[in-house]
Each structure stands twice: as C-alpha cells, then as structure tokens.
Amino acid sequence: EEFLEGKELSIFSFTDGYYVSPLVAACDYKRIYDNDLGPNTGGMGGYSPPHTFDSSLNQEINSTIITPTIHQMAENNTPFSGILYGGLILTNQGPKVIEYNCRFGDPEAEILLPLLDSNLFEICQAGAENSLNHSEIRWSTNSSVGIVLTSKGYPNEYETEKIISIGNIKDNCTIFHNGTNIDEENNLISSGGRVLTIVSTNNTIENARKDAYDAIKSVDFIDSHFRTDIAKSTDR
Structure with missing residues (x-):
C-alpha cells in the first residue's frame, strides 16, 4: 500500500x-x-x-x-x-x-x-x-469538544463498579454514559473501560474546551483517567 x-x-x-x-x-x-x-x-x-x-x-x-x-x-x-x-x-x-x-x-x-x-x-x-x-439538515456554527473519562488501567485490565457522582454542569455541556450501570443501592457505577464522555459546545474551540474541562471537575469518579490535552492544539 x-x-x-x-x-x-x-x-x-x-x-x-x-x-x-x-x-x-x-x-x-x-x-x-x-x-x-x-x-x-x-x-x-x-x-x-x-x-x-x-x-x-x-x-x-x-x-x-x-x-x-x-x-x-x-x-x-x-x-x-x-x-x-x-x-x-x-x-x-x-x-x-x-x-x-x-x-x-x-x-x-x-x-x-x-x-x-x-x-x-x-x-x-x-x-x-x-x-x-x-430534508433540511442544519448544523450549528458552534464548536464542540468532547473528553472521555476511562477506568484506571484501560485499555488493558481495569476495575469496574466504581461509584460515580455527578454535580451541576453548565447548560451547554452534556454527559454521555458509555460504560455505566446502577447497583443494588441505586448508585451510579462504572461498568466498562470508557465510562463517560463530557461534551461542551460554544462559539469557539477554546471556549468549548474550557467548559468541558470545567465540567469534569463536577464528576467524582475514583481512579478515573482522562487526557488533559484534548483540543489544546488544533494543528493536527
């Protein structure tokens, strides 16, 4: 090739x-x-x-x-x-x-x-x-940044059933559940390698990035991992 x-x-x-x-x-x-x-x-x-x-x-x-x-x-x-x-x-x-x-x-x-x-x-x-x-297919002119939270050890061996709590986030942020579940005590817990995706939309990549990382601070998830350089440089 x-x-x-x-x-x-x-x-x-x-x-x-x-x-x-x-x-x-x-x-x-x-x-x-x-x-x-x-x-x-x-x-x-x-x-x-x-x-x-x-x-x-x-x-x-x-x-x-x-x-x-x-x-x-x-x-x-x-x-x-x-x-x-x-x-x-x-x-x-x-x-x-x-x-x-x-x-x-x-x-x-x-x-x-x-x-x-x-x-x-x-x-x-x-x-x-x-x-x-x-059909009229319309896309926003805003920018979007998403950051994935994973279980510690992913993509190799990792532990699950870690309790997750989520606080208040801005209206322009969304938290998608990739690998979560509810345990017998009604706690939100991790159930996979990639667990949550935090997404923010805003008028620029820079502002969307800031809001997404700010939203992560509202997530309490022991032994989680995420990259700190998502959209830090868009020259890629």
Whole structure:
C-alpha cells in the first residue's frame, strides 16, 4: 500500500443512497496518554470542526470522494443509505481515503450530534425512504469538544463498579454514559473501560474546551483517567 503522511480527518454525511448531505468533520484522539503516547484506545476525545476543514476542502472531498462513492454504489445496484464515515489523511497530494465506516464514530457521535440543529429521527426516516434531498439538515456554527473519562488501567485490565457522582454542569455541556450501570443501592457505577464522555459546545474551540474541562471537575469518579490535552492544539 501507498505510505501516506499528513493530518487525519474524519468526515461524516447522511445519504439515502443517491443524495449526499453536506459534510461535517471531526478530529479524534486515539492514544491513551497526552501527547499521543501509549496504546491505542477506542477514542479519548475530540473536537469539531477542525480548522483545516474549510469550504474549499469540504467541496473537494464531497465532489471527488464521497459523492462518487455513493453514486458508484448505486450504479452497482448496491445503494447505501445511512451515515457514511470516511477516515481521511490530508496529504500534499490532496485528501486520501484510509477507511470507510457505515456508522458514526465514538466519540465522534457525541461530539457532532450536539451540533445538529435538525431532527435526527426525521433525517434517518428520510434516508430510509430515499427522500433525503427534501430534508433540511442544519448544523450549528458552534464548536464542540468532547473528553472521555476511562477506568484506571484501560485499555488493558481495569476495575469496574466504581461509584460515580455527578454535580451541576453548565447548560451547554452534556454527559454521555458509555460504560455505566446502577447497583443494588441505586448508585451510579462504572461498568466498562470508557465510562463517560463530557461534551461542551460554544462559539469557539477554546471556549468549548474550557467548559468541558470545567465540567469534569463536577464528576467524582475514583481512579478515573482522562487526557488533559484534548483540543489544546488544533494543528493536527
């Protein structure tokens, strides 16, 4: 295979097999520790939109990669409807596809969906009925930052059933439960490696980042771990 160098970018679109919605993009962090050190994980956080994803790049990726892919699948009598997730690398020769997934990513879903100003159910229904071109899909112009809290030891051996308490957070923050449960005494407890994803939206990446890390201070979760450099630099 060709060796590719450049910045990674994840792009997402809704499609009904023929029509492709406007693209949105995110960057995620796979390594367990700051500065991209340690083993890979399912994802430790991310942000949207990447500063590299301007209208020109959006149009280039849509016209040369995403739309041709959907059209070719339709021509092959195997139309795809759903969410198309393209993992790309932005090389000096232009964007290149590393992989496709037929789903939202995690934590990309948690990062992107708070920016969706349209009704997700109606979008999915239109996609299933091949009428997505009649739907208005609106995305907020805000930025979003998500930070994942994990059990100590993840992605290797880790302990579960740690009690979690969550205090008050700002209205622009959301806490998604990835690996939690309720014990016999009605306590919220950890039940997996990636436990919570704290997401904040705001007018800039910097403000969203600050709010997300402030929200983490309201979470009492013994032996938890999270990266401290999510969206610290968006030059990636």
